[in-house]
Amino acid sequence: MAGAGGVRRIKGESDMDWKYLFTSLEGRIGRQSYWMGVLVMVVISIIAGVLDVMLGTASEEGYGAISIIAALVMIYPAIVLYAKRWHDRGKSGWWSLIGLIPVIGGLWMLIELGFLRGTDGPNQYGPDPLKA
Numbered sequence: 001m002a003g004a005g006g007v008r009r010i011k012g013e014s015d016m017d018w019k020y021l022f023t024s025l026e027g028r029i030g031r032q033s034y035w036m037g038v039l040v041m042v043v044i045s046i047i048a049g050v051l052d053v054m055l056g057t058a059s060e061e062g063y064g065a066i067s068i069i070a071a072l073v074m075i076y077p078a079i080v081l082y083a084k085r086w087h088d089r090g091k092s093g094w095w096s097l098i099g100l101i102p103v104i105g106g107l108w109m110l111i112e113l114g115f116l117r118g119t120d121g122p123n124q125y126g127p128d129p130l131k132a
Contacts, residue, residue, distance in 0.1 A: 022077040028088040030129045037081045087125035088118030
Protein backbone atom coordinates (compact mmCIF):
# COMPACT_ATOMS: atom_id res chain seq x y z
CA MET A 1 0.00 0.00 0.00
CA ALA A 2 1.48 3.34 -0.98
CA GLY A 3 1.34 6.30 1.32
CA ALA A 4 2.26 9.95 0.94
CA GLY A 5 5.27 10.37 -1.29
CA GLY A 6 5.09 6.76 -2.49
CA VAL A 7 6.33 5.39 0.83
CA ARG A 8 4.72 2.05 1.63
CA ARG A 9 3.39 1.36 5.07
CA ILE A 10 2.02 -1.58 6.97
CA LYS A 11 -1.45 -0.88 8.37
CA GLY A 12 -2.35 -4.07 10.16
CA GLU A 13 -1.51 -7.70 10.48
CA SER A 14 -4.09 -8.79 7.90
CA ASP A 15 -2.63 -6.65 5.10
CA MET A 16 1.04 -6.85 6.12
CA ASP A 17 3.42 -6.51 3.18
CA TRP A 18 6.14 -9.03 4.09
CA LYS A 19 8.33 -8.18 1.08
CA TYR A 20 8.37 -4.51 2.07
CA LEU A 21 8.96 -5.43 5.71
CA PHE A 22 12.15 -7.38 4.95
CA THR A 23 13.60 -5.73 1.84
CA SER A 24 13.10 -1.95 1.75
CA LEU A 25 15.27 0.35 3.85
CA GLU A 26 12.82 3.24 3.38
CA GLY A 27 9.84 4.15 5.50
CA ARG A 28 8.73 3.45 9.04
CA ILE A 29 7.21 0.53 10.90
CA GLY A 30 5.52 0.37 14.26
CA ARG A 31 6.32 -1.90 17.17
CA GLN A 32 3.82 -4.58 16.14
CA SER A 33 5.35 -4.98 12.68
CA TYR A 34 8.84 -4.95 14.21
CA TRP A 35 7.99 -7.75 16.65
CA MET A 36 6.30 -9.75 13.87
CA GLY A 37 9.51 -9.51 11.83
CA VAL A 38 11.60 -10.55 14.84
CA LEU A 39 9.25 -13.48 15.47
CA VAL A 40 9.59 -14.66 11.86
CA MET A 41 13.39 -14.57 12.13
CA VAL A 42 13.35 -16.46 15.45
CA VAL A 43 11.10 -19.15 13.95
CA ILE A 44 13.41 -19.47 10.95
CA SER A 45 16.39 -19.86 13.31
CA ILE A 46 14.62 -22.57 15.30
CA ILE A 47 13.63 -24.45 12.13
CA ALA A 48 17.22 -24.24 10.85
CA GLY A 49 18.51 -25.60 14.17
CA VAL A 50 16.03 -28.47 14.15
CA LEU A 51 17.00 -29.32 10.56
CA ASP A 52 20.67 -29.31 11.57
CA VAL A 53 19.96 -31.78 14.36
CA MET A 54 17.74 -33.99 12.19
CA LEU A 55 20.29 -34.09 9.38
CA GLY A 56 23.20 -34.60 11.77
CA THR A 57 25.05 -31.48 10.61
CA ALA A 58 25.05 -29.80 14.04
CA SER A 59 28.43 -29.57 15.75
CA GLU A 60 29.04 -30.00 19.47
CA GLU A 61 28.52 -26.24 19.87
CA GLY A 62 25.05 -26.64 18.33
CA TYR A 63 25.68 -24.83 15.06
CA GLY A 64 25.39 -26.53 11.72
CA ALA A 65 25.65 -25.57 8.08
CA ILE A 66 21.93 -24.81 7.77
CA SER A 67 21.92 -22.58 10.86
CA ILE A 68 24.96 -20.67 9.65
CA ILE A 69 23.47 -20.14 6.19
CA ALA A 70 20.14 -19.03 7.71
CA ALA A 71 21.95 -16.56 10.00
CA LEU A 72 23.89 -15.07 7.09
CA VAL A 73 20.75 -14.76 4.97
CA MET A 74 18.89 -13.00 7.82
CA ILE A 75 21.52 -10.27 8.31
CA TYR A 76 20.01 -7.96 5.69
CA PRO A 77 16.36 -8.40 6.82
CA ALA A 78 17.44 -7.67 10.41
CA ILE A 79 19.22 -4.48 9.33
CA VAL A 80 16.09 -3.44 7.40
CA LEU A 81 13.84 -4.01 10.43
CA TYR A 82 16.18 -2.04 12.68
CA ALA A 83 16.47 0.85 10.22
CA LYS A 84 12.70 1.19 9.83
CA ARG A 85 12.15 1.16 13.58
CA TRP A 86 14.88 3.80 14.05
CA HIS A 87 13.12 5.82 11.34
CA ASP A 88 9.88 5.54 13.30
CA ARG A 89 11.74 6.91 16.32
CA GLY A 90 12.95 9.84 14.16
CA LYS A 91 16.56 8.63 13.96
CA SER A 92 18.84 7.38 11.22
CA GLY A 93 19.18 3.65 10.59
CA TRP A 94 22.88 4.08 11.39
CA TRP A 95 21.84 4.03 15.06
CA SER A 96 21.83 0.24 14.64
CA LEU A 97 25.59 0.40 15.12
CA ILE A 98 24.96 1.11 18.81
CA GLY A 99 24.26 -2.62 19.07
CA LEU A 100 28.00 -3.22 18.67
CA ILE A 101 28.60 -1.84 22.17
CA PRO A 102 28.66 -4.90 24.46
CA VAL A 103 25.62 -5.35 26.73
CA ILE A 104 24.56 -1.68 26.86
CA GLY A 105 24.14 -1.38 23.09
CA GLY A 106 21.89 -4.42 22.81
CA LEU A 107 19.84 -3.31 25.79
CA TRP A 108 19.51 0.19 24.33
CA MET A 109 18.31 -1.23 21.00
CA LEU A 110 15.83 -3.54 22.72
CA ILE A 111 14.26 -0.65 24.63
CA GLU A 112 14.29 1.88 21.75
CA LEU A 113 13.12 -0.46 19.00
CA GLY A 114 10.94 -2.87 20.89
CA PHE A 115 9.18 -0.82 23.53
CA LEU A 116 9.23 2.94 22.90
CA ARG A 117 6.61 4.62 20.71
CA GLY A 118 7.58 6.17 17.43
CA THR A 119 7.33 9.83 16.50
CA ASP A 120 3.71 11.05 16.39
CA GLY A 121 2.68 12.14 12.91
CA PRO A 122 4.87 12.25 9.83
CA ASN A 123 8.61 12.77 10.14
CA GLN A 124 11.49 13.03 7.64
CA TYR A 125 11.27 9.25 6.99
CA GLY A 126 7.59 9.08 6.12
CA PRO A 127 4.05 9.05 7.48
CA ASP A 128 3.13 7.67 10.90
CA PRO A 129 2.50 3.92 10.44
CA LEU A 130 -0.15 3.98 13.20
CA LYS A 131 -2.22 6.63 11.42
CA ALA A 132 -2.07 4.99 8.00
